[in-house]
Amino acid sequence: MGYDPRYPQKHYDQLADDEWTRLTRSRRGELNYVVHIDVLRHHIRGDMDVLEIGAGTGIYTKELVHMAHRLVVADLSQVQLDLNREHMRELNLLSLVDEYRLLDLINLGELNDASFDAVVCIGGPLSYLLDQEKRGVQEALRIVKPGGIAIFGVMSLISTLIRFMGALKSERDAIGIDNLRWVLETGIQDRDHTPTSEHYCHMMTSANLDSLLADEKVEVIERRASGLLSLATEDSLAEVRTDDELWELVVERELAWSKLPGALDLGSNIVYVVKKY
Ligand SMILES: C[S@@+](CC[C@H](N)C(=O)[O-])C[C@H]1O[C@@H](n2cnc3c(N)ncnc32)[C@H](O)[C@@H]1O
Numbered sequence: 001m002g003y004d005p006r007y008p009q010k011h012y013d014q015l016a017d018d019e020w021t022r023l024t025r026s027r028r029g030e031l032n033y034v035v036h037i038d039v040l041r042h043h044i045r046g047d048m049d050v051l052e053i054g055a056g057t058g059i060y061t062k063e064l065v066h067m068a069h070r071l072v073v074a075d076l077s078q079v080q081l082d083l084n085r086e087h088m089r090e091l092n093l094l095s096l097v098d099e100y101r102l103l104d105l106i107n108l109g110e111l112n113d114a115s116f117d118a119v120v121c122i123g124g125p126l127s128y129l130l131d132q133e134k135r136g137v138q139e140a141l142r143i144v145k146p147g148g149i150a151i152f153g154v155m156s157l158i159s160t161l162i163r164f165m166g167a168l169k170s171e172r173d174a175i176g177i178d179n180l181r182w183v184l185e186t187g188i189q190d191r192d193h194t195p196t197s198e199h200y201c202h203m204m205t206s207a208n209l210d211s212l213l214a215d216e217k218v219e220v221i222e223r224r225a226s227g228l229l230s231l232a233t234e235d236s237l238a239e240v241r242t243d244d245e246l247w248e249l250v251v252e253r254e255l256a257w258s259k260l261p262g263a264l265d266l267g268s269n270i271v272y273v274v275k276k277y
Contacts, residue, residue, distance in 0.1 A: 001130065001190040001191045001192050001200065002130060002131045002132070003106070003128070003129050003130040003131055003132040004200075005076055005104050005106075007128075007198055007199075007200050008076060008077075008128040008200075008201075009076050009077050010198075011198070011199060012056070012075075012076070012077040012079065012080050013077050013078070013079040013080075016079050016080075016083065017057060017083050019056050019057045019059075019080065019083070020057040020058070020059070020083065020087060022059070023059055026234055026237075027230075027234060027237035027238050027240075027241050028227060028230035028234055028237060028268065029227075030241075031226075031227045031228070031229055031230050031237070031250075031251070031254050032226050032227035032230060032267070032268050032269060033059070034251055034254060034255065035224055035225070035226035035227065035228075035254060035255060035258045035267070035271070036060065036122055036123075036153065036226055036269075036271065037060075037063060038224075038255055038258075039151060039222065039224055039226075039271055039273060040060065040063060040064065040067060040120070040151070041067065042222075043118070043149055043151060043222070043273055044064065044067040044068055044118060044120070045067070045068075045117075046067065046068070046069055047069050047117075048067075048068050048069055048070075048116075048117035048118050048148075049068070049069055049070040049072075049115070049116045049117050049118075050064060050067075050068040050069075050070065050071050050072070050116060050117065050118045050119070050120060051071075051072045051074060051108075051111065051116045051118070051119045051120070051143060052064055052071060052072070052073050052074065052119075052120045052121075053074045053075070053103065053105050053108070053119060053120070053121045053125060053140065054074075054075055054076070054105065054121055054122075054123060054124065054125025054126075055073045055074060055075050055080070055081075055084055056075060056077075056080050056083075056084065056123060057080060057083045057084055057087055058073075058083070058084040058087045058088055059123075060120065060122065060123070061073055061084055061087075061088060061093075061097065062087065062088065062091055062093055064120065065088070065093050065096035065097060066096070068118075070098045071096065071097055071098055072097075072098050072099045072100075072101060072111075072116075073097050073099070073100050073101070074100070074101040074102070074103040074108075075102070075103070076102070076103070076104050076105070076125070078102055081100050081101075081102060084100070085097075085100055105121065105125050105126070105129065105136040105139060105140065106129060106132045106135045106136050106139055107139065108139045108140070108142070108143055111143045112143065113142055113143060114142075114143070114144065114145040114146065114148075115143055115145070116143050116144055116145065116148065117144070117145055117148045117149070118144065118148055118149045118150070118151070119140045119141075119143060119144055119148075119149075119150045119151070120151045121140055121150065121151065121152050121153070122151055122152070122153030122269070122271065123153055123269070124153065124154060124155055124201070124269075126152055126153075126154050127154045127155045127201045127202050127203065127204065128200070128201050128202075129202070130188065130190065130200065130201075130202060133202065133212055134212060137152070137212050137213065137216065138216070140152070141216055141217075141218065141274075141276055144276045145276070146276055146277060147275070147276065148275070148276050149221070149273055149274065149275050149276070150218070150273075150274050150276065151271065151272070151273050151274075152209065152271070152272045152274070153226070153269045153270070153271040153272075154202075154203075154204045154208075154209060154269060154270050155201065155202075155203045155204065155268070155269060156203065156204065156205070156225075156265055156266070156267055156268055156269060156270050157184075157187040157203035157204055157205050157265075158205065158265045158266060159227070159230075159231065159265070159266055159267060159268045160203050160268070161184065162231060162266075163231075163268075168180075171196075174196045175193065175194055175195070175196060179193040179194065186202075187202050187203040187204055187205065187208065188201075188202050188203075189201050189202075189203070204270060205265050205270075206223065206264045206265050206270055209270060209272050213272070213274060216274075217276060217277040218274040218275060218276050218277065219274065219275045219277070220272055220273070220274050221273050221274065221275050222259075222271075222272070222273040223261070223264055223270070223271070223272055223273075224258045224259060224264075224267070224270075224271040224272075224273075225257075225258045225260075225263040225264050225265070225266055225267030225269075225270065225271075226258060226267045226268065226269045226270075226271050227254075227267045227268035227269060228254060228257055228258055228263050228266050228267045229250060229253065229254045229257075230267070230268050231266060237250075
């Protein structure tokens with residue numbers, strides 16, 4: 001099955017404002033968030049023109065508006081874009097967003113080549129492109145100036161498998177062992193192999209990201225696991241969260257260990273920062 005934008009569009013239209021709390025309603029989400037923010041703080045400077053593609057309801061938009069010089073916010077889902085605008089209005093940040101655009105990552109045609117210092121593409125837009133992933137990466141890089149950066153974040157296959165191990169037997173019973181093996185080998189959930197779900201996506205390993213970027217004129221300047229300590233149970237994290245001192249320590253370790261090469265595939269998301277030649 002190839003990429004069909006109607007599926008992610010419908011998925012995120014339906015999720016609507018549930019997305020606004022996706023990283024605050026669980027401690028797992030919180031850990032995922034702190035690493036992404038850490039990456040953004042390190043790489044987005046106050047003199048940068050930034051495109052945030054796949055911005056969703058604005059969890060990172062509300063931070064990026066303070067970090068960037070100029071911020072263009074884009075998404076495939078009109079519902080998500082409208083919600084983003086609404087949240088920025090509520091937070092009195094709307095005037096800091098330069099522009100909202102309904103755009104698909106595989107076709108940023110309206111945006112000029114080399115017109116941004118940075119493109120931020122985190123929380124998964126790249127995970128929905130299936131056979132168009134390469135095109136998505138190239139489109140993102142096309143609009144970045146030489147010397148500029150792109151930040152890509154994708155869902156991690158291994159972390160997802162660990163988290164959903166309890167559902168593996170029922171998944172095998174529903175789709176059969178051959179399909180399940182294919183899903184685990186490729187990370188791809190599509191109509192041909194998982195007829196039980198329309199959440200068609202590619203959960204990746206770092207090897208997938210490496211090969212997607214291998215032929216591009218980029219240097220990978222940072223690789224991070226985000227939400228590494230989310231491998232703990234939500235209950236145990238929630239207990240730690242009740243104690244400020246302990247939570248601070250856990251966040252400190254999450255940020256430090258998220259940089260370890262050996263941790264890369266174990267975070268709930270894998271984040272790469274690349275510099276365009
Ligand atoms: C999990 S949400 C992440 C939103 C936000 N970046 C965050 O991390 O909270 C994924 C977002 O990517 C958008 N998206 C999915 N495929 C896309 C595509 N091909 N082009 C642009 N946006 C896309 C969805 O509509 C959704 O808003």
